[in-house]
Amino acid sequence: MGRIRVLSDQVANQIAAGEVVDRPASVVKELLENAIDAGANRIRIEVEAGGRKLIRIGDDGHGMNRDDALLAFERHATSKLRTADELLSIATLGFRGEALPSIASVARVSLDTATGEEPSGTHLEIAGGKIHHVDDAALPRGTTISVSDLFFNTPARRKFLRAESTELSHVTALVTHYALAHPEKHFELLSASHTLVSAPPVNRPAERIYHIFGKDTLAQLLPVAAETQLDRSGLPEPPPWKRDPDEPARIPGWLRLSGFYSKPELQKLNRNSIYIFVNKRLIRDRLMLHAISEAYRNIIPPTSYPVVLLFLEMPPEEVDVNVHPAKTEVRFRQQSLIHDFVRDSLRNALIAARPVAGFRAALESSAAATPSLIPVPGSRLPGSPDEPPTLGDPDSPSAAEAEPFRLTSKPLPPIPGKLPFGEQDLAAGLKQQTLLEAAATLLEPPVASRDSCSSDPLPPPAEAAAQIEAEQAATTLNRLGSLRPMGQLRDSFILAAGEDGLWIIDQHVAHERVLFEKILRDRKVEHVQRQRLLMPLLVELKPWQMVVFAQIADELERNGFEVEPFGPQTLAVKAAPVGLEGASLERMLNQVIDQSSEAEKEPSLSEDLTALRTRIAASIACHSAIKINTPLDPKRMEWLLLELAKTEHPTSCPHGRPIALLYSWKDIQRAFHRI
Missing domain, CATH: 3.30.230.10 (Ribosomal Protein S5; domain 2)
Incomplete structure (x- = not known):
């Protein structure tokens, strides 16, 4: 007897389920995509026990007739693809025809669907890939699919599921993603009779x-x-019967x-x-x-x-x-x-x-020191040290380890003194922090964007969004050139007054940004200013540093350096960009060499000539800029603000530190209880 045999449909479907369905969120993803492709405008998702016990998704799409409902659970049966050529222009979210048979092979599935054009709809029950019951039913237009006891017949797969709270966080994050992508549709997610996303x-x-x-x-x-x-x-070229004769090739x-x-x-x-x-x-x-x-x-x-x-x-x-x-x-x-x-x-x-940058936002941003644990398919680089958990990673860290935040869709009346969803609100026994983290996908740490204890009515989304956009348009760095310097704070920060409030400018990073953009402009036109040293500066390097220097020597020369080897481990610097000298010059060279070495150890798409050029310019600017604890006269401060206003990115220095912070007039009035 031969060794090779054809697998049964049941085994083939379970193998396919391993590729398509690996956790409750995967089931929700496939069924959500089907609902969207069906033209649904309202989608309701219900989960129990994090999706282990029950997943029910109902929509008001075009539905299916009896024959289509039966065919939908056949492998590779789809209404979205007919020929191989159509694989080159997929315009729907689903098209493989593997989701429903794969889900049905590892769970108990109930389907209720109706087109609205026939006198009755169809009720169908499948367990483990086998149809148990098909009957006519009086149903409204649309489709409702219930998936219960996920992996009931594959216990080895079921044991790899994470805690209920973790699985629920994956489902909630997924629904949030689709709600962002389809603002014109109504999404609702419920768990244990509580609304998580509305x-x-x-x-x-x-x-x-x-x-x-x-x-x-x-x-x-x-x-x-x-x-x-x-x-x-x-x-x-499209076929002749599809091509407009007046349209060019x-x-x-x-x-x-x-x-x-x-x-x-x-x-x-x-x-x-x-x-x-x-x-x-x-x-x-x-x-x-x-x-x-x-x-x-x-x-x-x-x-x-x-x-x-x-x-x-x-x-x-x-x-x-x-x-x-x-x-x-x-x-x-x-x-x-x-x-x-x-x-x-x-x-x-x-x-x-x-x-x-405002003071409060800058402080909140600096406090964001913990990575998000919410799974985001589309946000990971395979193999990267910071890759987040994904929908297909059963060993990813539990979402219960993440910090709490507020869910702002406000589906339930708030409880004074507590987060919108407390432990007593959850029949399933979810921890207070784990449920709330499920919908946080944009900002961490917690942002109390809507005060749950406030009795003031929330403005409509359209009105609030328009107000925020107007405030953003009015608050920019375009007024830097019109600021009036009032003095220095500890000879390190410039205090300036403007029409929109009080400004604090870091003089070092402000000058650093000015020099950085000037160096890049001069390098682009090959007009870098350099100064010759009275005596060559000897810089001792390690053997591996000499190797890195040889790789970047040409770019250093184009940025104003004149450097020659002076022995096996020594460099003689004869000329350098204007503003660099002595210890600053030596530190700058060592910094660029070390950074270039680190970039080589971590292969990245970003490591190219442009990256090297900006790295050198940033290092030169940092070591040439005005230092902190340096007194500046009013004219020097005015000049710095005017030059900063001319830069393309006056928001931050080349290393990412903020340059200017605004204590807005509205915040000042609020602090003094004027408003």
Whole structure:
């Protein structure tokens, strides 16, 4: 008898379930995508015991007739794909036809569906992949699927599930993601008869962010929008019966970007707060993460990450979503163009916005020292030391370890003196902190964006979002040049008065930003100013440092250095950029060499000539800038403020430290109880 045999459909479906379904959140993801593809405007999700006991998702989509309901549980049965050519232009969230049979093979499934055009709907029950009951039923238009006893017939898989609170946090984070991507739809998530997420339809993404996360979160984000034309010449010609005779062979296609990005003052320790949606599909992509990091280069520290919510829209044939069973990884046809477009759009938005940092926001940002543990498919780089838990990682840390925060959708009446959801509110016995962390995906630490003890009515999302946008537009760094210096604080910080409040400027990092941008401009036109030293400065290096120096010597020369080897482990510096001398010059060289060595140890897409150039410019600027504890006369302070106002990024120094903080007039009035 031969060794090779054909697996039964039941075993094949359970193997497929291992790729598609690995935890309750995976089931919710597949069923949510089906509901969205069905044109649903209202989606209700109910879970019990974190999804282990029950997952029920109901929608008001177009539903199915009896025959379609039976076929939907056959493997590779789908209404969204007919030919192999259509794989090149997937316009729906689901298309494989594996989700329902895979789920049904490892759980007990009940389906109620109706099209609204037939006299009755269909009720169907499946357990372990076998149909047990099919009957007609009086049902409204739409579909409701109940999945109970997940992995009841695969106990080895069931034991790898995490605690109920952890599984619930994954489900809540996932529903929040889809609510952000589809603001025009109504999402509702309930657990143990309590509402965790309630997101009614709104007109704009800003209103959805306000409704879910609150006013303070939205106030920390700035909008971005851009578009460009794609090169479509490489795509195959459509058949003659589909081609417009007046249309050229080069079919135009647009790449559009919209969303929100955080001010430089808001910094995170990992990529958990970066969300990327391509055609409303949540993805993870190294290319996009790198483009975002490049946009914030020399604006925030290299070890910090921004909060970004980006929506990319492009023709379906420009992105291949058929590269991963969970459909969270994609490939772009024009990778370089999309990368540069995202990077430049964010960078230009930062230059135009010139956001100012307030005292309270800066303090809250500096306190954000714990990474988020919420799973975000689309925010990890495989193998990175800070990669967050994902929906498919059963060994990821429990969400119960994360710090608490407030859920701002306000589904229940608040309890004075307690967080909106206390332990006594949860029949399932969830800890107070673990449930609340489930919906936090943009900001940590806790942000009391809506005072749960306040009796003041909340403004409508549209009105609140418009008010926040108006305040952001009015508060920028464009007025730096009109500030009136009043003096120095301990010869280190400039105090200045403006129409919008009291300003404190760090004189060292302000001058550092001015010098940094000047060095880059001079380097670009090959007009770097250098000064010759009276006596060559001898710098002792270690053998490995000499190797690194040889690799960056050409770029150092183009930045104003004249350095020659002077023995096996010694360099003779004969000329240096203006402003560098003595010990500062030696420290600068050692710093650049050490940083270049560290960059080589950690291979990254960002390590290129531009990275080396900005690293050298930042180091020169840091060691040449005005130091703290340096008295400045009024004219010198005025000159520094005027020069800072001319820079592209007066928000932070090249190493990411804030330059200026504003104590706004409104905050001053509030502190003195004037308002």
